[in-house]
Amino acid sequence: MITLQQRSIAHFDLDCFFVSVECLKDRSLIGKPLLVGGQSDRGVVAACSYEARRYGIHSAMPMKTAMRLCPHAIVRSGDMEKYSMYSRWVTDIISRQAPLYEQSSIDEFYLDLTGMDKFFGAEKWTKALRERIILETSLPISFGLASNKLVSKVATNEAKPNGQLVVPYGLERAFLAPMKVEKLPMVGKETAAQLRRRGVETVQTLSEVPVQLLEAWLGKHGIALWNKANGIDETPVVPFHEQKSISTENTFHADTIDLHFLHGELVRMTEKIAFELRQQNKLAGCITVKIRYADFQTVSRQMTIPYSCADHVLLEKVKELFTKLNDRRQLIRLIGVRFSHLVQGNYQISLFEDTQEKIALYQAIDGIKNRFGGDALMRGVNVEQHNERKHRKAGVLPFYKPERYLKEVAKTRPYVS
Incomplete structure (x- = not known):
């Protein structure tokens, strides 16, 4: 029986993908030193070439x-749009070849090749x-091949640019030992x-610190950090x-x-699930809008x-889908919005036309919603409907506005008077 410690996990990472x-x-x-991002003085660097990094430039830096x-x-x-197309192209190649894979971001993939040594050899197959x-x-x-996701990712980072590195089973701790602690994933500047x-600067020193002491220093994060320093990762x-x-x-x-x-309602629902x-x-790569009419016929339409x-960005596409889908001009009893084709990633990678102010705005909005709830902030178009929903929950019917209903009906069914 193959144990978790005997797995073969490959990590693939597209080098400087956008660049x-x-x-x-x-x-x-x-x-050449190349920056991808907003071109105004208020823009932000979304990605940069290795040549640009030599000058101390990094992603998320003000342009x-x-x-x-x-x-x-x-x-x-x-x-x-072009980056997403190439990401899907690489994903398609991997999906046709790999027995089991996980797309962890727009440009990163984990492949579980456990058991493949019996047939082709995991290293030979990964190189191919x-x-x-x-x-x-x-x-x-670039790729790294090791017995778990943690070590394979670190190996990939060491193999860049455009390289490959295999860490044999049993040598995980020795491979990590001489590295600075920042080399471990999720170890930021503050930690x-x-x-x-x-006095802890290298992974080896970190691995020798008693786990109870690390827990006292850093809480539960200290236990996870000790496991990483010792090359332990059973994440599937x-x-x-x-x-x-x-x-x-x-x-x-x-x-x-x-x-x-x-x-x-489309604005409210889109804001809710985008949050x-x-x-x-995560990032969404596909949007689906669903409509159910009064006669219970249900139709849907999706867009990559x-x-x-x-x-x-999402709201513009949702409204576009709804406009194309709602062609019957009949009473509607239900609408739905779904985001799918999800990959790990954050808002930062799509800030090519955005400014520092827009980044700060999204961070502030999400911070307020985290603290006070999802309804703490909303677009003005939703305020009236939000109040109506509150009234209904409280058992108080809102003032009905028949003129708005008749006006909308008259646009699509002029014979109604």
Whole structure:
């Protein structure tokens, strides 16, 4: 029987993904300091080339700061639609070859190759897959192969750019030992600073600290950190097809054709599940809108979109789908919105046209919703409907506005008077 410690886990990571796609579009950019992000003074760096990193530039840095560090850097605004297309292309290649894979972000994948040594050899198979991806897409990609997800990811980072690294079973701890603690995933500047103040700078030193002491220093995070330092990670590879969608729907108190009301509901539902996306640090690649008419006929329509979790991006697509779908001009009893094709990622990667203010705005909105609840902030179009829902829950019927209903009906059924 194969134990968890004897697994073979490969981690693939597309190197400087956005930058690499830009270089495919324009070969003259290869080897030059390239920034992808907002081009205004208020813009933000979403990605940068290795050449730009030598000047101290990193993602999430204000574009103005980056240009001060490297005045001759080339800036591209970014093309999320193109990046999503290449991501799906690589995903398709992996899905055709791998027995079990997990897409952990728009440009990262984990593959469980346990048991493959009996047939082809996990290392040989992984190298062949990397070569196939490079041959078909022309994108540089690195991989690490080890007994668990943690070590394979660290190995990938060590193999970059455009390389490969295998950590044999049993050598996980020795591989990690000489590294700085920041090399471990999820160890940020603050945690690293706390450890340094206590004399812990390398992974080896961290692994030798008693786990009870680490727990006293860092709480439960200290236990997880001790496991990482010792190369222990039993996290499974979650099959991509098991990644769940996020959805919501609403059956109305009375069937309606009031477009003002329906659009308000779409805004409310989209904001609600977009907030859930950001809370789970996920991006959606597909939107589905569902309508159920008064005669109970149900129709739906979906659209593949560039990966996003931003309200203003998702809402535009939701409204577009609803407009195309609602062609019967009949009373509606239910509408629903679903986001699917979920991958790990955050709002930052789609900020090519956004500013620092917009980043701060989303962070502030989510902070308020986390503290006071999802209804603490909403667009103005939803205020009236929110109050009506509160009245209904309290048993108080809102003032009915028949003129709005008749006005909407008259637009689509002029024979009604």
